[in-house]
Amino acid sequence: MNRCPGSRKVPHVDAQPEQPDELDALVGTLLTASRALVGVSARSLADVEEHVTLAQFRTLVVLHSHGPTRLNQLADRLGVGSSTALRAVDRLITSGYAERRENDQDRREVVIEASPRGSALVGEVTGRRRAAIEQIVLAMPARDRGGLVRALAAFAEAADEPTSTNADSATLLGW
Template identity: 45%
Template sequence: MLASRAFVGLTLRSLASVGVDVTLPQFRTLVVLAVRGPQRSSDIAEELGVNPSTGTRMCERLVRKGLIFRMPDPGDRRVVRLGLTRSGQDVVDRVLAARRAELVRIVAATAGTWQPAVTETLTAFAAAAGEVGEPDWWLGWSASAEPS
């Protein structure tokens, strides 16, 4: 629990350091879209473990902030998908850069305790939690997906 609180605190500090008006659940929505690409609001709600109406309201707020946009599904015009705007991707990039810098500092301060077993265990933990690995992050973002 202590490590979990530390990671949440690190994310909150990273959000605050870039001066964006985004809550932690809203940021998680942006991350889902960055990793998975355009999604229906119901898919986002399921990923976040919230009611569909809660997910829809959160996405509406992000649309109003200019961080995500709506687009028709090419396979079914009745379906609306949500994607990241360039501003939304910029928020994700800046927050992750701040978080990465803080993690580098923390790992450097505890360098003597990091062994291959610790790294492997944390990697397995992240995989079991459903997190996408660092090399796969870029797959979800396409600058050409945003309407002109």
Template identity: 40%
Template sequence: MNSLAQETPLQPSYPVDEETVEAAFLASKALLGVVARSIAPTLDNITLPQFRVLVVLRSTGPMKMSALAEWIAVQPSTFSRTVDRLVTKGWVTRQPNKDSRREILVTATPHGAELVDAVAERRRKELRHILATLTPADQAQVTLILSRFADAAGEPRADTLLTLGI
């Protein structure tokens, strides 16, 4: 699988009513709004595809350029130009792999990592604000249900990867 999701997400076992689907759809729209607002100030300096590269590198550490291109599902020739722009802006470095000089490793710089972390912190701040409107009991239910939802969707756990920026 060419994503940060787990290789084997849970398989559907239960019927789902439309009210649950609509509630999940509405929640996904609300979360998408939080994501959009958290990244909007950054988009003056970086494109969304470039930011995706930084998020992956911040989450996984250095990667071979070919593997990174495959991971984010872009053509290697196109991806090379994306990396060129990120290098020029000081957000990543590109260097030969010590184990195989034919391979190129791409690494987020501290400046690139700071960019991802700033977006993640804006997102967390807004989520804290929204969640603070819920009672402690409701917050506990949100924690349980969203954790189960993330597992069912195949999202990696925080202890598996660094916290993702998007």
């Protein structure tokens, strides 16, 4: 498997596309769509940017989705080093969005979790993001929506991303 920077494992495909122009058009269209989705994500965070960065929000989403988490698990889930995860966690704790406590199962361990304030922030931002995406989808011709669902589900599966059929709803909040 090849690994795309900052992503999950993506299978390597040796076969050359039969229609290179078609592949170029598809990749170009996906890049355009991804810019639109990045814009939606950025706008959904605009009201909270002075409180949390995108990286800190991503950390908060993982904590919210997975519950009490050890630092090394958090770093693995984020795909970053432990020191990077620790800096994000420290800032989230200082701002009241996360909490550090003793592990209930092993008192020698410390776990980090989203605070009620942090979970509320995840819900608020995710709600804004969902509403914005819904408006975009409603602006599409109805006849194209079914094809989009199938195409994006296949894309997510090829990228090894959790989907509504193979993950719980909390995991789908994550990155």
